[in-house]
Amino acid sequence: MGISTHILDTTLGRPATGxxxxxxxxxxxxxxxxxxATxxxxxxxKHLLPTTETLQPGIYRVHFETIAYYRQHKLNGLYPYVEIVFTVTEGEQHYHIPLLLTANxxxxxxxx
Structure with a gap:
C-alpha cells in the first residue's frame, strides 16, 4: 500500500489543497x-510512495512546502516548510502521515 498523507488547515477547518x-x-x-506530489x-x-517502489524498512522523510499554501491564502505562516521524519518497520504495509496545520x-x- 505504501505511504499516504493528508493535510488539514485547522484554523480554516478545511483541507489544505495545492x-x-x-x-x-x-x-x-x-x-x-x-x-x-501536490x-x-x-x-x-493517497500514493506518496511511487507504485514502482515497495515499502522497505528504514527512515523516511516527508517534506511539506507549506509556504506555497500560506501564499495561496495570503497568510503569514511561521514555518515555510514542515518535515516529518519517521521509521518504517519490517512487516508494515502502509503508513499514513497526517499534518494538522495552522499559520503558527x-x-x-x-x-x-
Whole structure:
C-alpha cells in the first residue's frame, strides 16, 4: 500500500489543497528523493510512495512546502516548510502521515 498523507488547515477547518510534498528515504546517511506530489482538493496524497517502489524498512522523510499554501491564502505562516521524519518497520504495509496545520503551528501523528 505504501505511504499516504493528508493535510488539514485547522484554523480554516478545511483541507489544505495545492501543497507541494516530497518523499525521501535515508540511504547510507544521505536523503534519496523518491517522489514529488501536490495535495488534491481533499488535502490528500493517497500514493506518496511511487507504485514502482515497495515499502522497505528504514527512515523516511516527508517534506511539506507549506509556504506555497500560506501564499495561496495570503497568510503569514511561521514555518515555510514542515518535515516529518519517521521509521518504517519490517512487516508494515502502509503508513499514513497526517499534518494538522495552522499559520503558527502544526502537529502530526500516525494515522490509519
Amino acid at each position: 501543497v507541494p510534498i516530497t518523499l525521501a528515504r535515508l540511504t547510507d546517511g544521505k536523503w534519496s528523493p523518491l517522489n514529488e 495535495t488534491d482538493a481533499d488535502g490528500r496524497c 503551528g502544526y502537529t502530526t501523528y500516525r494515522g490509519s
